[in-house]
Amino acid sequence: MQGSPPEEVHVELECVRLAFGEREIFKDLSCQFARARITVLMGGSGTGKSTVLRMIGGLQRPDSGQVRIAGDDVASCPEAEVQRVRQRLGMLFQEGALLDSMSVLENVGLPLREHRGLGESEIRDAVHERLAAVGLEGVDDLLPGELSGGMLRRVALARAIILDPEIVLCDEPFSGLDPPNVERIEALFSELCRMRGLTLIVTSHHMASSLRMSDQIVLLRQGRALTGTPGSLATSGDPEIADFLGSDGAALARQVSADVAT
Amino acid sequence: MQSSATRDFIVGLFVLAGLLAVAYLSTVLGGLSYRGDGSFRLVAIFDDIGGLSQRSPVKIAGVKVGQVAEIALDEDLRARVALDLDARLELPVDSSAAIRTAGLLGDQFVSLEPGAEDELLAPGEFFTYTESALSLDKLVGRLVHGDAFGDE
Amino acid sequence: MSGTPLQRLGRNASEWIEALGQVMAFAGAIASAIVRPPLRGRRLLREIYDAGVLSIALICGAGFAVGMVLGLQGYTTLVRFGAQESLGAVVGLVLIRELGPVVTGLLVIGRAGSATTAEIGAMVSTQQLDGLRMMSIDPLHFVVMPKALALLFVMPLLSSLFTVFGVFGGYVIGVQLVGLDGGSYMASLENAVDFRDDVLQSLVKATVFGALLGVISTYRGYRSPPHAAGVSRSTTSAVVTASVWLLLTDYLITAFWGV
Numbered sequence: 060m061q062g063s064p065p066e067e068v069h070v071e072l073e074c075v076r077l078a079f080g081e082r083e084i085f086k087d088l089s090c091q092f093a094r095a096r097i098t099v100l101m102g103g104s105g106t107g108k109s110t111v112l113r114m115i116g117g118l119q120r121p122d123s124g125q126v127r128i129a130g131d132d133v134a135s136c137p138e139a140e141v142q143r144v145r146q147r148l149g150m151l152f153q154e155g156a157l158l159d160s161m162s163v164l165e166n167v168g169l170p171l172r173e174h175r176g177l178g179e180s181e182i183r184d185a186v187h188e189r190l191a192a193v194g195l196e197g198v199d200d201l202l203p204g205e206l207s208g209g210m211l212r213r214v215a216l217a218r219a220i221i222l223d224p225e226i227v228l229c230d231e232p233f234s235g236l237d238p239p240n241v242e243r244i245e246a247l248f249s250e251l252c253r254m255r256g257l258t259l260i261v262t263s264h265h266m267a268s269s270l271r272m273s274d275q276i277v278l279l280r281q282g283r284a285l286t287g288t289p290g291s292l293a294t295s296g297d298p299e300i301a302d303f304l305g306s307d308g309a310a311l312a313r314q315v316s317a318d319v320a321t
Numbered sequence: 322m323q324s325s326a327t328r329d330f331i332v333g334l335f336v337l338a339g340l341l342a343v344a345y346l347s348t349v350l351g352g353l354s355y356r357g358d359g360s361f362r363l364v365a366i367f368d369d370i371g372g373l374s375q376r377s378p379v380k381i382a383g384v385k386v387g388q389v390a391e392i393a394l395d396e397d398l399r400a401r402v403a404l405d406l407d408a409r410l411e412l413p414v415d416s417s418a419a420i421r422t423a424g425l426l427g428d429q430f431v432s433l434e435p436g437a438e439d440e441l442l443a444p445g446e447f448f449t450y451t452e453s454a455l456s457l458d459k460l461v462g463r464l465v466h467g468d469a470f471g472d473e
Numbered sequence: 474m475s476g477t478p479l480q481r482l483g484r485n486a487s488e489w490i491e492a493l494g495q496v497m498a499f500a501g502a503i504a505s506a507i508v509r510p511p512l513r514g515r516r517l518l519r520e521i522y523d524a525g526v527l528s529i530a531l532i533c534g535a536g537f538a539v540g541m542v543l544g545l546q547g548y549t550t551l552v553r554f555g556a557q558e559s560l561g562a563v564v565g566l567v568l569i570r571e572l573g574p575v576v577t578g579l580l581v582i583g584r585a586g587s588a589t590t591a592e593i594g595a596m597v598s599t600q601q602l603d604g605l606r607m608m609s610i611d612p613l614h615f616v617v618m619p620k621a622l623a624l625l626f627v628m629p630l631l632s633s634l635f636t637v638f639g640v641f642g643g644y645v646i647g648v649q650l651v652g653l654d655g656g657s658y659m660a661s662l663e664n665a666v667d668f669r670d671d672v673l674q675s676l677v678k679a680t681v682f683g684a685l686l687g688v689i690s691t692y693r694g695y696r697s698p699p700h701a702a703g704v705s706r707s708t709t710s711a712v713v714t715a716s717v718w719l720l721l722t723d724y725l726i727t728a729f730w731g732v
Contacts, residue, residue: 332518
């Protein structure tokens with residue numbers, strides 16, 4: 060974390076306001092996500108973490124404000140433009156969102172089949188490469204219903220990176236996974252970020268891994284965002300934040316203070 | 322997705338079966354073939370067509386050779402019936418057209434009897450001899466009044 | 474809801490009209506998706522298999538059964554007038570003009586229509602459609618259009634198969650059970666049935682029903698609330714809505730066909 064290169068803003072939300080009927084989700088949301096870094100979006104239930112991802116992906120338009128991806132504002136441009144920007148994004152949905160009537164090979168290869176005029180063997184090679192990158196082999200002909208939770212997420216991740224996007228959005232990738240799988244996915248995220256320079260934006264409830272793997276945390280609170288490194292938030296002294304981070308936060312705070320002291 | 326080659330084949334069979342069903346209904350039952358290619362039209366004038374309607378069959382010796390195309394009223398207020406007939410038919414000019422009933426309460430049809438002349442009827446020409454539909458109450462009336470029943 | 478009964482009625486009416494507009498817009502979107510490449514032949518074939526091939530046993534069986542019933546009922550009625558020779562005509566005309574398209578339509582609504590709504594609804598609730606959007610694939614073009622087109626295509630074929638099996642069912646009853654002459658059954662049938670008045674009406678009805686079903690079942694699935702209870706409700710309402718519209722359109726087509 061210390062001594063890392065200066066951060067370039069890749070995705071930025073500015074003064075975003077969004078309400079669903081009577082319920083106001085975001086009052087005045089502004090935050091930034093750095094390029095080639097892992098940022099974790101945190102917040103209690105219903106604070107709108109998934110909604111932020113959907114806004115970045117263009118699936119949800121804010122009532123006002125801007126959502127900029129490398130300078131392009133997806134909040135106000137027409138659908139055709141949004142489609143174009145989406146080519147630079149990959150999204151990993153909470154339950155994978157793989158098409159359940161198609162095999163793993165067909166699912167992961169779908170973006171290639173639709174958008175690049177590649178031949179069958181080229182598609183197969185590309186799919187195998189991404190599947191290997193997420194640690195899966197020999198699963199080509201399985202249906203999503205036949206995959207375990209961890210395998211399903213990894214296949215979905217392979218699909219999210221098949222077009223070599225710059226940004227990958229991950230919605231609750233750790234939910235419902237056992238510790239070995241959580242570690243595996245954490246390691247994958249770090250690897251993808253360092254090796255491929257991906258900007259990863261992850262929503263998570265999972266405190267320990269979020270604090271471990273993130274370069275930056277965006278905390279959603281009362282329709283606004285608080286940004287900081289895990290260390291700075293852990294030692295911030297704000298009782299609400301300390302409460303939210305819980306015991307993992309407290310342990311991290313002690314470790315950071317110890318590091319500073321040395 | 323299971324073996325898509327066999328599935329495609331089955332879909333092909335299904336479509337074929339469906340199209341055959343459509344074709345059967347259209348041609349065999351619907352008499353689609355009497356329209357369009359190779360039909361020629363003749364006209365017959367009747368005093369009374371009874372229950373004859375459009376698309377009623379036209380038969381010679383009980384065999385269907387065409388159907389009624391149009392029924393209208395001519396200037397003399399008699400029924401003008403246009404018949405679409407198989408193009409291969411050759412009917413002499415003294416042929417006759419009569420309206421008959423198939424069975425006691427059956428459908429009515431036009432029965433043609435070929436004549437003896439050498440000259441043939443050309444498309445659009447009229448039948449010289451026609452016999453209107455027999456109606457039961459008129460028959461009874463004639464019987465009661467002692468008239469013989471006959472043709473025009 | 475607040476307001477006087479009249480106000481509520483007015484609001485319900487305007488909501489209904491608004492919903493109608495949305496369905497029309499959806500139908501228009503499907504139509505423009507059909508003419509836009511890519512063709513999606515693979516998916517279309519799969520949908521035709523699901524909607525058509527898997528319904529064949531049901532349709533042919535039902536057709537035969539209905540034909541037999543018509544044969545029986547028709548015979549017992551006609552025999553009172555001594556007109557049993559016309560059984561072929563009666564069975565054939567009723568099947569071709571009405572029962573073929575209508576019963577097939579209702580059966581297909583129940584089988585393929587409800588399956589379509591449920592499948593699309595399930596895809597909504599598991600975010601599969603959002604997943605497609607994020608891959609810059611239009612879910613309407615990828616999922617909805619092949620399903621709707623398959624239902625449209627399959628209906629006239631299934632309706633004709635139903636009718637043919639029905640005619641055969643009536644034949645079996647007429648000839649084997651009651652002892653009519655097979656030749657006069659078929660003859661009275663062939664004489665009575667006309668392509669323009671009867672068969673064409675049957676095909677037009679079946680195709681229109683297919684279009685209705687294609688739009689309504691996919692629309693309900695697409696707009697389904699993203700949870701199990703919502704999907705279930707959408708499926709039921711799709712079956713009901715499609716059935717009602719089918720019967721309404723049947724009346725309209727029948728009434729205007731003779732004009």
